[in-house]
Amino acid sequence: METYRQRYIATTRRPFFQTALNISDDMQTVIEASAIFAPDDRTQVLQLLDDYRNLGAQLLDLDVRLNGKLHDLICRRRRLILITDELLSMRRAQYGRPILGSPGSAWLPSGSAGGFHIFPRCPRC
Numbered sequence: 001m002e003t004y005r006q007r008y009i010a011t012t013r014r015p016f017f018q019t020a021l022n023i024s025d026d027m028q029t030v031i032e033a034s035a036i037f038a039p040d041d042r043t044q045v046l047q048l049l050d051d052y053r054n055l056g057a058q059l060l061d062l063d064v065r066l067n068g069k070l071h072d073l074i075c076r077r078r079r080l081i082l083i084t085d086e087l088l089s090m091r092r093a094q095y096g097r098p099i100l101g102s103p104g105s106a107w108l109p110s111g112s113a114g115g116f117h118i119f120p121r122c123p124r125c
Contacts, residue, residue: 021056024049 031037031045 017056017060021053024053024056 028046028049031042031049034042037045
């Protein structure tokens with residue numbers, strides 16, 4: 001279970017952590033059937049395992065929400081770049097010369113919004 005948790009932390013890929021949570025069900029079955037634990041210890045261990053599963057589920061839900069927000073930010077940024085490029089084109093057409101610090105001027109690299117691409121392209125937008 002720890003191996004899958006570590007893989008999730010390293011890659012943030014949901015299947016790794018989901019596998020760890022699935023293994024915890026098997027662990028619960030083994031703990032419940034085991035004669036190693038005293039009844040009080042068994043209860044405490046099962047409670048800790050349940051707490052771990054609940055925390056893992058919350059982590060996965062948070063991960064999904066954060067990825068959704070990142071997707072929204074990427075899409076907004078792309079729309080803003082399109083609007084900015086259009087406004088800069090209108091400005092260049094109106095005055096017939098480059099704008100200081102705009103794409104195509106000597107001050108910034110050429111390309112959309114000065115060529116700065118912080119976020120990856122969104123395949124869904």
